Amino acid sequence: MNIKEYWDYEMAVGRGYDKVRNGWSKQDFETRSDDTIATYLNLKKRYKVAEIGCAMAYACKNVAPKVKEYVGIDFSQAMLDEAKVLNKDFANAKFVNNDGLTIPIEDDYFDIVFCELCFQHMSEDQCRSNIAEINRVVKPDGGVALQFPMPRTADGFAPPIEFLKEAFPREQIKQYIHYIYVSTPDIVDSEIKQLVDDPAHCILF
Numbered sequence: 001m002n003i004k005e006y007w008d009y010e011m012a013v014g015r016g017y018d019k020v021r022n023g024w025s026k027q028d029f030e031t032r033s034d035d036t037i038a039t040y041l042n043l044k045k046r047y048k049v050a051e052i053g054c055a056m057a058y059a060c061k062n063v064a065p066k067v068k069e070y071v072g073i074d075f076s077q078a079m080l081d082e083a084k085v086l087n088k089d090f091a092n093a094k095f096v097n098n099d100g101l102t103i104p105i106e107d108d109y110f111d112i113v114f115c116e117l118c119f120q121h122m123s124e125d126q127c128r129s130n131i132a133e134i135n136r137v138v139k140p141d142g143g144v145a146l147q148f149p150m151p152r153t154a155d156g157f158a159p160p161i162e163f164l165k166e167a168f169p170r171e172q173i174k175q176y177i178h179y180i181y182v183s184t185p186d187i188v189d190s191e192i193k194q195l196v197d198d199p200a201h202c203i204l205f
């Protein structure tokens with residue numbers, strides 16, 4: 001079973017909620033509004049924002065009311081079907097079935113692209129392709145907030161800091177790379193700060 005089939009299956013057999021965010025129930029998804037990444041984004045009403053690997057789009061309710069457009073991208077249709085139900089009240093939210101390798105969106109479209117708990121499922125090739133596409137669809141003065149797996153906990157490819165510096169050249173994009181593994185509480189702050197505190201490659205907006 002590949003990773004796409006895995007997520008479709010987990011949703012189909014009723015384990016999707018618990019798997020997406022460890023230990024979360026459907027009720028948690030409907031009622032809890034706290035969200036790590038949305039608190040770091042300085043969202044503005046004119047912004048068009050994309051989320052890569054949105055799954056059931058838990059973050060949507062924290063983002064869509066504050067922006068012009070939210071686009072949730074995921075390659076699991078079962079996840080997206082549930083995302084549409086959970087976020088039916090947000091008329092400015094759209095959901096797109098896509099693997100991130102060729103995002104069906106024009107160049108320089110989004111003000112912000114963000115992603116959490118998704119890169120840890122990718123190989124190095126998928127990671128590189130996704131990052132290239134994110135660079136293409138985000139505006140030159142836009143922002144990128146990506147959560148990558150920590151190298152010592154990741155199942156998939158955990159990009160070293162040098163990889164990220166190369167992938168996001170400082171002169172090309174105004175960006176904020178959020179480097180944190182939210183579901184692993186034992187990660188120490190100093191590991192996260194290595195990247196986030198590097199003034200040459202991270203701009204907090």
Ligand SMILES: C[S@@+](CC[C@H](N)C(=O)[O-])C[C@H]1O[C@@H](n2cnc3c(N)ncnc32)[C@H](O)[C@@H]1O
Nearest residue numbers: 007020053054055074075076099100116117118
């Ligand atoms: C753990 S869930 C993350 C959910 C969401 N970002 C959150 O924080 O609640 C991982 C999701 O990433 C999706 N995914 C994994 N690799 C992907 C890829 N290459 N392209 C699109 N979606 C992908 C899976 O289908 C799954 O829904």
